[in-house]
Amino acid sequence: xxxxxxxxxxxxxxxxxxxxxxxxxxxxxxxxxxxxxxxxxxxxxxxxxxxxxxxxxxxxxxxxxxxxxxxxxxxxxxxxxxxxxxxxxxxxxxxxxxxxxxxxxxxxxxxxxxxxxxxxxxxxxxxxxxxxxxxxxxxxxxxxxxxxxxxxxxxxxxxxxxxxxxxxxxxxxxxxxxx
Numbered sequence: 001x002x003x004x005x006x007x008x009x010x011x012x013x014x015x016x017x018x019x020x021x022x023x024x025x026x027x028x029x030x031x032x033x034x035x036x037x038x039x040x041x042x043x044x045x046x047x048x049x050x051x052x053x054x055x056x057x058x059x060x061x062x063x064x065x066x067x068x069x070x071x072x073x074x075x076x077x078x079x080x081x082x083x084x085x086x087x088x089x090x091x092x093x094x095x096x097x098x099x100x101x102x103x104x105x106x107x108x109x110x111x112x113x114x115x116x117x118x119x120x121x122x123x124x125x126x127x128x129x130x131x132x133x134x135x136x137x138x139x140x141x142x143x144x145x146x147x148x149x150x151x152x153x154x155x156x157x158x159x160x161x162x163x164x165x166x167x168x169x170x171x172x173x174x175x176x177x178x179x
Contacts (some may be wrong), residue, residue, distance in 0.1 A: 013156040019078035025176070029076065029097050038081035044086040044151060049080035052107050052138065058124060065121050066159050070114045073177065074107040075143040076100050094162075095152035097144060101165050106138040108172035116174070 021033060056070035113130050117123060149157045
């Protein structure tokens with residue numbers, strides 16, 4: 001008997017019809033993509049809500065996993081991302097784009113680690129653990145990025161981060177999602 005099981009995990013729960021943008025090389029965020037209501041007392045000019053969605057399916061034969069597939073996407077939540085129009089600039093938008101690029105970096109790291117997994121009866125558990133690890137590491141890096149750049153105020157640090165993330169994305173170009 002062949003049994004196919006499918007699972008989907010997300011870092012945020014999608015409401016029906018929630019607008020998201022998938023990360024693509026040739027698409028850069030614009031302020032029109034930020035449709036959320038600005039937080040008045042946050043002290044921030046903008047906020048990018050991005051994350052990693054992950055789904056997988058396994059094929060079982062006689063209670064043994066015989067194959068699996070997985071999909072990983074970096075996404076930007078249109079309704080949860082916001083900005084203050086009176087303070088917005090291209091420079092700030094580039095800072096927010098890099099948050100989205102960092103999300104894509106971790107999606108690629110996750111895809112790479114998935115590609116290294118062997119078929120086994122515990123693949124479901126392994127994939128869940130790997131997912132949690134990458135989501136945690138993504139959150140840590142996002143916080144470090146904001147701390148080191150002081151939310152984009154430190155121009156030299158911002159430039160270093162842009163170069164670093166570009167280099168890291170290039171290293172993992174083999175794991176870019178091709179649709």
